[in-house]
Amino acid sequence: MKKLINSSGQIRQQLLAGLTYTYDDTLTWHTKTGIVTKKMISKNKVVLISGGGCGHEPAHVGYIGENMLDCAVMGAIFEPPASSEILQAIEETYNGQGTLLIIKNFEKDLASFLEAERLAKAKGLAVSHVIVDDDCSIESGSFKKRRRGVAGTVFVHKILGAAASQGKSLDELQALGEQLIPLIKTLGVAFSPASPIGIIPQQYELAEDEMYFGIGIHGEPGYRIETMQSSERIAIELVNKLKQQYSKKDLIQAAVLVNGLGNIPLLELGVFMNDVQQLMDIEDIQVVYKRMGNFLTAYNTNGLSLTLLAIKDDKWLDYLRVPTDAFAWR
Amino acid sequence: MKKLINSSGQIRQQLLAGLTYTYDDTLTWHTKTGIVTKKMISKNKVVLISGGGCGHEPAHVGYIGENMLDCAVMGAIFEPPASSEILQAIEETYNGQGTLLIIKNFEKDLASFLEAERLAKAKGLAVSHVIVDDDCSIESGSFKKRRRGVAGTVFVHKILGAAASQGKSLDELQALGEQLIPLIKTLGVAFSPASPIGIIPQQYELAEDEMYFGIGIHGEPGYRIETMQSSERIAIELVNKLKQQYSKKDLIQAAVLVNGLGNIPLLELGVFMNDVQQLMDIEDIQVVYKRMGNFLTAYNTNGLSLTLLAIKDDKWLDYLRVPTDAFAWR
Numbered sequence: 001m002k003k004l005i006n007s008s009g010q011i012r013q014q015l016l017a018g019l020t021y022t023y024d025d026t027l028t029w030h031t032k033t034g035i036v037t038k039k040m041i042s043k044n045k046v047v048l049i050s051g052g053g054c055g056h057e058p059a060h061v062g063y064i065g066e067n068m069l070d071c072a073v074m075g076a077i078f079e080p081p082a083s084s085e086i087l088q089a090i091e092e093t094y095n096g097q098g099t100l101l102i103i104k105n106f107e108k109d110l111a112s113f114l115e116a117e118r119l120a121k122a123k124g125l126a127v128s129h130v131i132v133d134d135d136c137s138i139e140s141g142s143f144k145k146r147r148r149g150v151a152g153t154v155f156v157h158k159i160l161g162a163a164a165s166q167g168k169s170l171d172e173l174q175a176l177g178e179q180l181i182p183l184i185k186t187l188g189v190a191f192s193p194a195s196p197i198g199i200i201p202q203q204y205e206l207a208e209d210e211m212y213f214g215i216g217i218h219g220e221p222g223y224r225i226e227t228m229q230s231s232e233r234i235a236i237e238l239v240n241k242l243k244q245q246y247s248k249k250d251l252i253q254a255a256v257l258v259n260g261l262g263n264i265p266l267l268e269l270g271v272f273m274n275d276v277q278q279l280m281d282i283e284d285i286q287v288v289y290k291r292m293g294n295f296l297t298a299y300n301t302n303g304l305s306l307t308l309l310a311i312k313d314d315k316w317l318d319y320l321r322v323p324t325d326a327f328a329w330r
Numbered sequence: 331m332k333k334l335i336n337s338s339g340q341i342r343q344q345l346l347a348g349l350t351y352t353y354d355d356t357l358t359w360h361t362k363t364g365i366v367t368k369k370m371i372s373k374n375k376v377v378l379i380s381g382g383g384c385g386h387e388p389a390h391v392g393y394i395g396e397n398m399l400d401c402a403v404m405g406a407i408f409e410p411p412a413s414s415e416i417l418q419a420i421e422e423t424y425n426g427q428g429t430l431l432i433i434k435n436f437e438k439d440l441a442s443f444l445e446a447e448r449l450a451k452a453k454g455l456a457v458s459h460v461i462v463d464d465d466c467s468i469e470s471g472s473f474k475k476r477r478r479g480v481a482g483t484v485f486v487h488k489i490l491g492a493a494a495s496q497g498k499s500l501d502e503l504q505a506l507g508e509q510l511i512p513l514i515k516t517l518g519v520a521f522s523p524a525s526p527i528g529i530i531p532q533q534y535e536l537a538e539d540e541m542y543f544g545i546g547i548h549g550e551p552g553y554r555i556e557t558m559q560s561s562e563r564i565a566i567e568l569v570n571k572l573k574q575q576y577s578k579k580d581l582i583q584a585a586v587l588v589n590g591l592g593n594i595p596l597l598e599l600g601v602f603m604n605d606v607q608q609l610m611d612i613e614d615i616q617v618v619y620k621r622m623g624n625f626l627t628a629y630n631t632n633g634l635s636l637t638l639l640a641i642k643d644d645k646w647l648d649y650l651r652v653p654t655d656a657f658a659w660r
Contacts, residue, residue, distance in 0.1 A: 002521040002541065002632065004598040006560045015597055018604035022622045057596035191332040230336045263593045265629055266387035267345055268334040274348035292352045299595055302332065330660035
């Protein structure tokens, strides 16, 4: 796969320059770092910070805005930012109301973000975190759940972001996150593997007519390779597997996210969404909120993921529906 | 390239079902046709209709909304809609203020839309049109300009859409379009060719390390194949070629559109936008409006286009900046 870049070592710098130039009405970039913040951070609410490696655009910079994140800290491609940069972000955005870190469940991400939290707490700052682990793929050949943090993270950004704006405390936001996250489930499928410019070796190959269920967002292998199928058949696999993660009584109302992994045409996401709609009708699951687009991508991957969120509290739906000016969720 | 569809004959139907399900708060689909309209069409303004083949998503359905289009009429993949469907759209949305058709400059599109206009006029309806021909690619091996209608069409949707909402008459909108369109210039580059499922034969091949300048949005060949270069070198080629299309005095203030052709990561558009910014600074062209994303795509193409609009009248900038709820331009 060809890459439109300059040099791989300059990607983070040049990407953040390009993004914050384009959205200079709402975003401020702390030049030469991976720190991007909202232009004006409110003094009257808990600060929300997320982040991770580059290569998942528009995540997470695209979710900075009213009723979403205050700050995103981005590392090199598929590498989390250093704890020192996360600490810097916590300190620079600190407003006395406390700071919540929203972390995707990957070993390296946890190490960086939790170390930054520890250092900030040692300085007397009120910092807490939630860990998003929505991926319900299983290891191929085992029953080990992956529980990586993937596209469902964007629902967490929005719901906690809106709740923070409405005055929830740091403890309340953490509790809300812990109530919400187990009800978010995601499963992905790739039609071509991620190929991140020699930073991480390509982890699997697919033949011209093959696809891979259960892949991760950094090119991690999935649980089953199959011959390429129709959109409808793929939707059946994903909806069935996701549905099994819930008790029947939990999955009455759902929010649905059809997420492109970046190198997939919107035409195909549209066709797939139509298949998902029909399956949700058959399953008698009421879709009360839906989104379709490239929201949390995997650099140079042709594929998609489907996320369900079981809406257990109407307030969550209100939080989802409150408008935002975050560029990727307007 | 793998395709996530069901059957190629069902694409239009299933895509429009999926899109209008996702955006059912703002869009109405006239089931089984290619006609999608705004949920509520104002009685007090000229109606704006555009359209063309599917395979360019989010165009044109994504531009239906306040201050943009009232209606899009979509054909099969890479095929314009039949004149009978365009006529139906004109009649169903007619409000007595007149209807303006925004047509991309392709032979088949012109034939369908102008025949519909003729039929509507024969029924006594006030219908007019503008033809967008922003592509300044030249035929390989000749000096023949292509002048196809490509990504710059979205600027026309927005500027004429906002002007219509502010009460401009049908004649005034057509005159504004004719003043505007010659100042919109676009040039594209592909890293992989479009491959539209056996509807249109693939028109060129590229080796693993090749790219093609000046390609069209239906997989048409461009003007020069070169070895893949850096983002910066590609930006230099596109900016230089575009700049030459203007007289120096016209290109003082510009709107910039970095448009992905669909199968390209946002990461790469971000890196490219940073290169464009630096070139515009060097050229002393003031960028007063900018957009980056997948706005008018070419099914299954990895590539991008760059569009400039020379802002000759501050009013155009006001029109660009007025908010819209069109899902692809929010």
